[in-house]
Amino acid sequence: MTGVVLTINAGSSSIKFSVFEAAAHPQCRLIGQIEGLGASVHCKAVDGARKPLIDRVWPAGEGPDSHAAALAEIIGWLEEELPGVRVEGVGHRIVHGGRDHTKPVLIDDALVADLARLTPLAPLHQPHNLAGVAAAREHFPDAPQVACFDTAFHRTQAFVAESYALPRSYYEEGVRRYGFHGLSYEYVGRRLSEIAPLEAAGRVIIAHLGNGCSMAAVKGGRSVATTLGFSSLDGVPMGTRCGQIDPGVLFYLIDQKGMSTKEVADLLFRNSGLKGMSGLSHDLRVLETSDDPQAKDAIEHFVYRVRRETGSLAAALGGVDALVFTAGIGENAARVRARILGGLQWLGVTLDPAANDRNQTVISSADSKVKVFVIPTDEEAMIARHTIHLLGLGVPGRLIA
Structure with missing residues (x-):
């Protein structure tokens, strides 16, 4: 058997x-x-x-x-x-x-x-x-x-990266930046080390862009900073989630608009992001084919936020050796990738348009100071590897833990 x-x-x-x-x-x-x-x-x-x-x-x-x-x-x-x-x-x-x-x-x-x-x-x-x-x-x-x-990968971050400017007691009880999509980052990092070991050992920004989005700064294979924080609402906008938002907006919604916390949560988690901004859909593919100005605005906002977060993560790393796109949007949306990278030339990024259009593994030009990769993620493979390793399966003479 x-x-x-x-x-x-x-x-x-x-x-x-x-x-x-x-x-x-x-x-x-x-x-x-x-x-x-x-x-x-x-x-x-x-x-x-x-x-x-x-x-x-x-x-x-x-x-x-x-x-x-x-x-x-x-x-x-x-x-x-x-x-x-x-x-x-x-x-x-x-x-x-x-x-x-x-x-x-x-x-x-x-x-x-x-x-x-x-x-x-x-x-x-x-x-x-x-x-x-x-x-x-x-x-x-x-x-x-x-x-x-998904949060385990980011537990290597320093106090300054995962703390909020609140009294220390809140940090001790668990109010801190956790980060998510860790299984994806771990898998992509391993694949990058096989494809480009020199870059993988250096300063890498990984953009996990899908219906859920986050970005991470990785140095020597370890998480240094990430865009998601205490919850899965922070950072860049997502399919239905708002991304970074001023907490004062929440006070306004509750105090001035009379919204309950449940209604606010429903707005921020389920009816914001690309869906909320466009008033049309959470699916980037739908928005890219639409002539509706709100759909175009939603895409432009998304691109702008990814660029801003890239700059922030580059600062946390002290420079960038490689940028990796992964997940549904990151792996397949060539036009969005091109628009993001078009605003990052100051960082030393030069795009190879033909390679990008073909979704090749390397989409930067030969003379780009920062190498840019497209690497499909595989969270299931990462889960399987962890499970097999922990249980000692496939290893002669090793018993299940």
């Missing part, structure tokens, strides 16, 4: 999943996603060579309507697609690990309770991450479960 590791990345209305061989050098067997839970449910998956395996859409109102039901659907399909496969471990993406969780850990009841207390810090993600954990523990009671934290 073949041993595999299952990874689960549970979002608000979706579950991303993948299956990797339980080996020291794991190969991806398949990867997929079930989305639209509670509405029009769509399940799709491909094998390791990206050959389509399933593409099923349920009629509106039918199909799985919860994470537990969705995972049951996924498991049933996996058992048909991979007969004779034994799940030896399950790795989970957990967005918030707080100040104490700096590396992947085995999941038990005490950890679940601890992570549930962090829900106010990541309300869009933490409850659904934990719902995925609960469903997996129910379906695989004998398989060890591993939590991999």
Whole structure:
């Protein structure tokens, strides 16, 4: 019987999943996603060579309507697609690990309770991450479960980088900059070290630009600064989240507009960013094809904020050797990349337009002082590696922890 590791990345209305061989050098067997839970449910998956395996859409109102039901659907399909496969471990993406969780850990009841207390810090993600954990523990009671934290990568930052100018007591109780997208940064950093080891060992800015966005300054492979902070609202604007905002605006919304904290949270998390500014969509692809002036303004604001944050992170690093684009926008939006980089010539960036249009790995010109890369991220691969390493799978003579 073949041993595999299952990874689960549970979002608000979706579950991303993948299956990797339980080996020291794991190969991806398949990867997929079930989305639209509670509405029009769509399940799709491909094998390791990206050959389509399933593409099923349920009629509106039918199909799985919860994470537990969705995972049951996924498991049933996996058992048909991979007969004779034994799940030896399950790795989970957990967005918030707080100040104490700096590396992947085995999941038990005490950890679940601890992570549930962090829900106010990541309300869009933490409850659904934990719902995925609960469903997996129910379906695989004998398989060890591993939590991999998005915040862990940034725990190498100095006090000055992760603190706020508040009384020290707040910092001690956990009010600090945590940063997110750590699994993505970790994977991209490893890939950069394979592609360009000299640059990877130096001063690197990684731009994780997707529906959720953040940027990180990385020096010698370690996080020095990042744009996201205490919550997932800071930094550059995102698909539906506002990004950096003056706290005085929140007082205004509550005191002058009479909004409740719940209404403010709904505005900032779900109805701001590209969606709020454009009044049209959170999807950059939709905005790029629109003639609506508000859509154009939203894109210009996004580009401007990425440039500003790049300058800030360059200052934190004391210079830049490489800039990396990743995630949905970063990997695919050539025109947006060109507009961002067009305003960074002062930093020593020179774009190769043809390479950029082709989404090549290196999109800077040969004489650019700062090398610019496009590296696809793979959080699932990072989760699988952490899970396999922690459990000692694929290592002869090593027992499961």
